[in-house]
Amino acid sequence: MTTHARPAGPDDATGAPAGPAAAVTDGPDRVRHADTVELLGLVAQLEQVAFARLAADAAVAPSTDQRLQLTRFAAAAVARRDTVLARLTELGADPVAAIGQFDHVLDDFDARTQPSTWWERLLKAYVGYGVADDFCRLAAEGLDEESRRVVLAVLDDAAHAELAVAELDAAGSDDGVLSARLALWGRRLVGEALGVVQRLLVQRPGLVRLVEQREEPVAPAEQQAEGRPSPANPPTKLFGELTAQHTRRMSRLGLTA
């Protein structure tokens, strides 16, 4: 059972010590704790997905050198995921349940964006998962200091992105047809990726709360109580920032967003 799903019972009001999560007793703190567990679970799952994708990329890499590099990136994704899981344990949450609730978070995205070439595959990693990382980075601003530090450190490891940029830049710079195709592919990827974020915000009010905490002063406790409906307007500022990051990312490759 995840801490998130824990019903508010009479035991919660006694303040009796019950393990590392015992400090979480009153309403707003419990909500904040559940929201933190939710975002950390999502970040851990994204690293898990990154592992699987990098392993699949390694299997079809054009050269032995690239295969060696990609398996190293895959191994690094496992280490990053485990850093996030360790933070979940520190917070008294069940890490397996926290990551498991997001098991299929990118299945739809992957099914809709099957790359047909090595370049499309590289661009998918760079652009598609880049949006997911940006979203987590923005939502992380609503976390406690230590959890935020863990998430930002995990998301800051851009070694794989550097490889993708170097290869895509070299390939596209003297091939106008390839550049035009990849620009089109990038637009499709970002559209699908923003769709994933939108669905997440609809299904996970906790993530909306985290994103909003960074945008405005912390609201009074009663407004943060569990069960508060998600706002009618999804945070348009968030989507503006995600799109701006995407445009920056594409222009690093010399591609039109």
Next chain:
Amino acid sequence: MTTHARPAGPDDATGAPAGPAAAVTDGPDRVRHADTVELLGLVAQLEQVAFARLAADAAVAPSTDQRLQLTRFAAAAVARRDTVLARLTELGADPVAAIGQFDHVLDDFDARTQPSTWWERLLKAYVGYGVADDFCRLAAEGLDEESRRVVLAVLDDAAHAELAVAELDAAGSDDGVLSARLALWGRRLVGEALGVVQRLLVQRPGLVRLVEQREEPVAPAEQQAEGRPSPANPPTKLFGELTAQHTRRMSRLGLTA
């Protein structure tokens, strides 16, 4: 170009320093060096294959917990492979070429032994790749001390085997039908695995030399010169040992070899 493929040129006789491999100048030492590079390349490739297999296992693992464990084992295989590649660099060899020459070493084996259940998959990892590891362990006895130490340390990491043993033992102990099926599957796996070893020995005289060095006192230099035909009888003692190890492995699971 691999050091293995380096032709014996007049420069080799001068003894002039030419990088880390410069000490390798005379015939028998050069052969020994090439044989070492060959075995280290094979061991590195087996870890690479283990990574790919563990990543594939993780993708279909029945539980989140098993998935987390298997990805950790996959990451550990990358680290072990890189330890072997680092030793190749120390020896002045090209690690990418050394591992690349074995890119397809288990393709045939994998195509012939497609597991149809989770249990068959676990047993394949334990038995099939166990034979390959045993072979490398035996051949490693013909290596220089430091290379041998690296290979034995890499092959000694049995964490994944322990998981397979625990799960297979628990599953088979109260299920006679499953046990009988797995015993049959184990016999098929060991037959195919020994076939891989046999083909390797036919194609790679260097591996035969390493295996023989452990079986008899070091032969005079002229007998070890490159181009020496592989013996008419493949080392039957080797196959006896590999089979004995397999029997021990199966009996740990309570299965008949």
